Amino acid sequence: MKQEISYRIFKSSAVHVLMVLLAIGCVVPLLAIIFFIVKSGISHIDLDFMLHTERPPMVAGGGIIHALLGSFIVVGIAAILAIPIGVLAGVYLSEYRHTKLASATRLAVDVLQGIPSIVIGVIAYMWLVKSSGTRPAILGHSGYSGSIALAFMMLPIIIRSTEETLLMLPDSLREAGLALGLPMYKVILTIILPCGFNGIITGIILAVARVAGETAPLLFTAFGNSHLALNPKEPMETLPHIIYKYANSPIPNWQGTAWGAALVLLVWVFFLNIITKLLTARWKVQL
Amino acid sequence: MQLTKVNRSIRVDGAFKRLLLFVSLGLIVLLLCFLWSLIALSFPAIQRFGLSFLWSMDWDPVREQFGALPFLVGTLSTSFLALLISLPFAFAVAVFLGVYYPHGTASTLLRYTIELIAAVPSVIYGFWGLAVLLPMVRSMQTSLHISPAGYGIFSASLVLAIMIIPYAASLGASMMLMVPAHLKEAAYALGATKWEMIQYVVIPYTRSGLFAGVLLSLGRALGETMAVTMLIGNTALLPKSIFDTGTTMASVIANELGEANKTVYTAALIELGLVLFVVTIVINILGKKIIKMAS
């Protein structure tokens, strides 16, 4: 009997060790990626890199300024499009949560969140970029097309986190406002949204971090550009796209630039994620 | 208070509520438009090929013959292989965070790690895979006396496995944290070891939640494009072993949609998109429903 018990205890400890090892094993690829990208990319980052655009294959140098600015513009416009719609929808889902429309909308948001990014790209391409029959292309290959595709992807994230943030606010807050004679829209605008501000901003930053690294929706929309393009009506280069383009090419110069770009993108995405951590930590203490 | 002010408030209140309704309705309409477009635009291909689209192996833009079987096989094999590889790790992370170390620095560190893994952009995974994983796979292939192409289902699945760990892991962990303490204590009080408690209390209690986590990971894997495209080799032949190269539905869309010039060609590619759309949605909705029932 004692033997059996010590065997069971041994088995439990062995499993514990195995689980810890496997869990720590997950850290390994992340560290490997960070380490490798820093190592390969850091040598390529210099002022030249940051300020110049593409050089022809045989010429040394070449930078990513067009991709950097392109990313800012495309993601920025996407955010401007997605934030108002996302926050309003999130408000509706939280403040009118028991209506049938709210349940249907919630389902739609869930579905939207699950759509693969390539499919979003396909839809944006067919709606905005491609001409069909007698209809000319609405926006063609452009920053705007890319922004709209990215906005579709940002919406579920912003809606979800706005809804969850507002649901966490106690009902007594709303009742206190209403009991003072405030109409519902004032309760929302002057009490609910300010109190939930941190959570909503966190959702927006997460959405930005998510789409900043997306390539698939931009493949046929923003399309890429070897030159510096600041007008969103033109095709624009973006960070993830330039990584894709250069990584697949056999040109060593371009490969080097891709590592630099990968490092910049990685730093940027991690930075945004860390900011959300700091924001949520403060917010938890306040409430 | 002035009556006019109150009346104005009441009117604005109504307008605001109408705005909210409009936005919410708009989202539903948007989604329906997505579905409608995908169906309408792939119709030429559906009409021409019908169901044989799904089992024909012939993908020839020139002769306008489009059969998607190689891509279906590519997608399914990479996704399921990735799922298989990732599950032990995802499960380990789930019990680590959900049972063994729910609080403390170890838990916080691992949680951050998992979140960062999910945050790394797909194209960076692909690029890293090209530079680091492919050479490793090549040397493995050489030692196994296989031609060291590097690219292929295996490499793509490896990277995909890393990418989908966070989904099943974090869902599993939160499910396990919800197991009521008194149930766990009942097991201990009967003399169970920790592992036995996990086997007889935690796993049965969270079974549907864990399954939902697997479904969500699968959904993510099916739709993944960039990393897989960069590593899978992009050949339109039916792969016969995991070291063969292949293509997934997502990659063929990514590679060919920009240049598709004939209506049937575009329609065939969009039909692939439609299949992806429907399958991933069904899996995601199913997964979320299971989670709701479990919590």
Add this chain to the structure above:
Amino acid sequence: MESTIIKSIDYNAYFGDNHVVKHVNMDIPERTALAVMGPSGCGKTTFLRGINRMHELIPGATATGAIQLSGENVLQMHPIQVRLKIGMVFQRPNPFPNLSIYENVIAGYLLNHIKLPKADKDLIVEQSLRKVALWDEVKDSLTKKGTFLSGGQQQRLCIARALAMEPSVILFDEPTSALDPISTATVEALFEELKKKYTLIIVTHNMQQAARVSDKTAFFYMGELVEYGATQQIFNQPVDIRTQQYIAGKFS
């Protein structure tokens, strides 16, 4: 003889088909403290929330009959107009966490964009805070957010917020049940002062509080107003057997 300020005429409240407040007829005189008591689920809170039209916020909630505020039926007025005349204090103190103490007191004006000169605002804030005996404690921290105050102080802040709107009636929904005994005593002392100028309707499940604080008491049971009268009479010579049993502690 004080005149009636609130008159309930065959008031009924429903949650869907559930008839939770039945045929309430009551005349409430002004400048009185009325305690509304009864066992859990007797409808006292539902009745209270019906007076300032908060009842209908719950999906499926309806009401019939009339409740007259100085002759006007609140059920036929717009809810916002009703709530600008009747104040409410809730069970859990709920100052707005994004506003300072000063802003919390005049929140009713602030959030409704009612512009007042600074001098007027300062006066309202000081008077309201004095009425709840909070002025001396917070006059140097008016620009700070109210969340650092103790539970009792927060609740008094909420009362000040309601007072600032100069209502004629203030509704209290179990205002001290979340407070410690000392804060409870402070708030109860407030009622003594406040009822000289305002009508207070206080729902409480604490019988001793009802006896201490109120001039009139209404006893609800299973949705009905069973007995209503002077507090002394209700507690010393209750007429209805159900009132007797409740006071004797036979059920709670």
